Amino acid sequence: MLAALTVSVFVVGTSEYLIAGLLPQVADDLGVSVATAGQAVTAYALGVVIGGPAVTILTVRLPRKGLAIGLLLLFAAGNAICALAPSYEMLLAGRVVASLSHAAFLTLAMLLTTQSVAPERTGTAIATVASGFAVATLLGVPVGVLIGDGAGWRAPFAVLTGLALAATLLLALVLPRQEARETRVRDEVRTVTRRPVLLVIATTSLVMAAVATVFTYLAPTLTRISGFGTTAVSVLLLVYGAGSLLGGLIAGRLADRSLGATVRGTIAALSGVLALVPLAAGWKASAVVVVLAFGLLASTTTPTMQSLLLKHAGSAPTLAVAVNVCAFNIGIATGSMAGGVMVAAGGLRWLGLAAAVLGLGALALTSMTEGLFGHRSDLNFGTRSLIIEAGRHE
Structure with a gap:
């Protein structure tokens, strides 16, 4: 399945x-x-x-x-x-x-x-x-x-x-035949308006804005700042994509072991790599390293933030997950727009610094999410109630 x-x-x-x-x-x-x-x-x-x-x-x-x-x-x-x-x-x-x-x-x-x-x-x-x-x-x-x-x-x-x-x-x-859980619309809406859920959604959007700020203009950064040719840029984008695929899978496994630590660690590492982009872009060798690191960390948001959202959404997670999916798109649009404004003003090389600020903002939001730093951050606590509840209505 x-x-x-x-x-x-x-x-x-x-x-x-x-x-x-x-x-x-x-x-x-x-x-x-x-x-x-x-x-x-x-x-x-x-x-x-x-x-x-x-x-x-x-x-x-x-x-x-x-x-x-x-x-x-x-x-x-x-x-x-x-x-x-x-x-x-x-x-x-x-x-x-x-x-x-x-x-x-x-x-x-x-x-x-x-x-x-x-x-x-x-x-x-x-x-x-x-x-x-x-x-x-x-x-x-x-x-x-x-x-x-x-x-x-x-x-x-x-x-x-x-x-x-x-x-x-x-x-x-x-797919097996499966009835919908007997959840009410007002329960779904109430879940979305919970403080921890809203904070997770906002964090998702900020992290994706940080990623999009740099990724949207990664090709011109590599050609104009690093001095790569178009063929080399295509290869580097494939490297980024391969790293992104691997990074997401690794983050999923780490989230199963310690969700809170994985969320904090991946966002902090992503912010650090983004802050290094302006410096690393000046040399081809360092640019290759930072593109690979960026790719490995860029896709960690999906498994970690969705898992964190499920932990806090309880037995009525459907609308919350849908809104979080939308938060990905809002973040991408916001980051692309912010990056475009900086590029138009001649700030192509410094996109990473702006993105790092967004990443640090996302990291600050995680500290405000209820239960993230306590023992309840363990994924089993949150998802067990969700799955048990689902089983009651199948």
Whole structure:
């Protein structure tokens, strides 16, 4: 089951940034500017942030297997609309339709994952499923762009539609039938408004903003500051992606052993590496080292923060997980925007310092999260009640 969920997360994850590499083709074909075509990325992000929690709360009482299949079919339909879109407006519509399933499906995948393993393996299981997203960044998007270059920008969306349908069939075969827990909407809302949950969500957003501030402009940093050629930059980005995949899996295992220490340690280490970027970027050898370290730490947020959120969400975690998924996207958008402002002002080399400040802010928030520094930070405490509660309603 975990393998099927990982594959499905890979398919959904590929969609978010796929169009970013196809913007010139989309603009030429649909008769719009590249800047206008780029709003298809924004439309998807807005659909995730706004529509994700709404879809999640509306479907919280539906059987889990049927919901997973339905969300993937909605995702497939959105990408089919993109592949066939006769106009820019229809392309936007397809992107929004696909985005509505994004947060809700990732939320469901995380919850199904935690309910299928023993409490002491929750962090590892979340990291395994989340690795589908890392692989999407590492391979899915570049391969999609290659397909688009050879067969036109519509082809990757057609392929993604086919993959979504195949993933739907796979889930239909392997997911066990499971009724939704008898949770009430007001319980879900009350969970989201708890102080520890809000702090975890805010921490997630700050950490992702720190990562995005540097990563969004990593390529120009490596070419303009470090002096690498475009081919070398492509290789370094693959190194970053491979490190990101490995780092997430390692963080998941560490979270199972000591969640609080892993959260604090990874955020502190990430902040330190980001602070070194301006110095390390001046030499090629040190730039390679810092890119690898950055990759190893950048993806540790997913398993650690999702595990921490589940610890505090108790028996009504669905909406909280969905909002936390949205927090990832909000953080990415915020970091990219902040980085853009600095780059426009000539501060490309100093992005790491700004990102480190954001990271330290996230570290400060973790100290305010109830129970993080006490014995209750052990993951088993939080997830055991969640899984026991889930079992009562299956």
